[in-house]
Amino acid sequence: MNSITKLVLVWLLSATALPAQDSLGRKAPSVTLSPAPLTTMIRGKATNVELRFHVGSNFHINSNKPAAEYLIPTTLKLDVPTDIVVGKITYPPGEEMSFAFAPDEKLSVYSGEFNLVVQVRPLASMLPGKYEIRGRLRYQACDNAACFPPKQLPVDFEVKVIKAPPPPKQNPAQSPHAHT
Amino acid sequence: MKRDPFVIIGVALVVALMLLFGFKIAHRHPQAASLLIQNSAAPDFTLQALDGKTVHLSDFRGKPVVLNFWATWCGPCKIEMPWFVDFQKQYGPAGVQFLGVAMDDASTKDIAEFAASMKVNYPILIGKESVGDAYGGVQFLPETFYIDGNGKIVDKAFGLKGRGEIEDDIKKILAQSAVAQTQK
Numbered sequence: 403m404n405s406i407t408k409l410v411l412v413w414l415l416s417a418t419a420l421p422a423q424d425s426l427g428r429k430a431p432s433v434t435l436s437p438a439p440l441t442t443m444i445r446g447k448a449t450n451v452e453l454r455f456h457v458g459s460n461f462h463i464n465s466n467k468p469a470a471e472y473l474i475p476t477t478l479k480l481d482v483p484t485d486i487v488v489g490k491i492t493y494p495p496g497e498e499m500s501f502a503f504a505p506d507e508k509l510s511v512y513s514g515e516f517n518l519v520v521q522v523r524p525l526a527s528m529l530p531g532k533y534e535i536r537g538r539l540r541y542q543a544c545d546n547a548a549c550f551p552p553k554q555l556p557v558d559f560e561v562k563v564i565k566a567p568p569p570p571k572q573n574p575a576q577s578p579h580a581h582t
Numbered sequence: 583m584k585r586d587p588f589v590i591i592g593v594a595l596v597v598a599l600m601l602l603f604g605f606k607i608a609h610r611h612p613q614a615a616s617l618l619i620q621n622s623a624a625p626d627f628t629l630q631a632l633d634g635k636t637v638h639l640s641d642f643r644g645k646p647v648v649l650n651f652w653a654t655w656c657g658p659c660k661i662e663m664p665w666f667v668d669f670q671k672q673y674g675p676a677g678v679q680f681l682g683v684a685m686d687d688a689s690t691k692d693i694a695e696f697a698a699s700m701k702v703n704y705p706i707l708i709g710k711e712s713v714g715d716a717y718g719g720v721q722f723l724p725e726t727f728y729i730d731g732n733g734k735i736v737d738k739a740f741g742l743k744g745r746g747e748i749e750d751d752i753k754k755i756l757a758q759s760a761v762a763q764t765q766k
Contacts, residue, residue: 430721472654472655472660472696473655473657474655501657502742507657509657542655544656544657544658545741547658547741547742547743548656548658548722548723548724548740548741548742549653549655549656549657549658549659549722549723550721550722550723551653551685551721551722551723552655552687
């Protein structure tokens with residue numbers, strides 16, 4: 403492929419990417435979930451699963467504990483198979499930031515990357531195997547001058563449930579009369 | 583096999599056009615682009631105010647109207663509301679009417695409490711998606727439309743603007759309305 407063909411292709415791709423911005427020229431916010439590695443967990447034991455999210459550049463979303471009551475917190479809700487219990491979801495503390503629209507006010511926000519830690523416990527009776535856990539991250543994004551309606555990001559990750567390894571064998575106590 | 587660059591470009595062009603048309607068709611708010619034209623008629627609407635009264639935009643025909651779409655969860659909206667309160671006091675006697683349209687999932691009670699906490703002195707209406715769609719989709723907040731006494735959109739502001747810019751737009755709709763009055 404010669405360089406002119408390449409240039410034309412790049413131009414066409416850029417042109418089709420334009421509609422990703424809204425009709426008013428403002429880019430729509432995006433929050434994405436990095437693919438979570440498969441977490442192996444022993445049935446009956448709680449294990450932490452870390453989920454890594456990314457907030458699009460120039461945007462922020464409220465933390466789980468926003469600075470004001472009227473702001474919509476970021477929350478994760480998970481639908482789990484019946485034999486899996488979701489325990490505590492740990493949200494990171496928000497970054498205290500001021501924005502051009504409220505220079506005297508500090509808001510508690512997530513921007514760039516942030517991680518949530520989800521405690522997952524498969525019941526002791528659960529069959530070993532791979533299980534999918536789905537849910538939704540609800541967030542509300544703003545840039546420096548405008549806010550976008552709350553959105554829900556589908557969240558999906560897999561866990562592998564295994565049996566507890568057998569307890570280590572204990573050495574039999576040696577008799578003091580063993581050496582005769 | 584050598585590939586003909588014209589064929590590649592042709593295929594890419596077709597794909598690009600299909601994508602562009604797909605985005606256009608999928609776009610939920612077809613009126614957005616047309617609203618970018620100034621002096622178009624502001625779409626009339628019927629909405630309920632916090633006090634339960636039914637309000638039409640056309641009720642205010644003859645008055646310059648500042649139509650502000652906002653929500654309780656919108657930080658920038660909260661910044662400009664006190665300015666609107668001041669401007670309603672300042673320019674209300676000259677005929678300017680502010681209208682706030684809450685594009686919120688919050689209850690009417692919560693919206694009313696929020697408006698009271700902001701000491702809002704102009705009608706707050708409970709928004710509907712259809713009204714948002716008529717004004718180009720209101721894809722983010724705040725969005726403010728400056729409408730003259732003839733019901734024409736004189737200017738629009740998407741996102742938070744400075745207090746001075748807002749006042750300039752108010753003066754613009756006042757002037758436009760005065761011109762319209764003298765022409766009658």
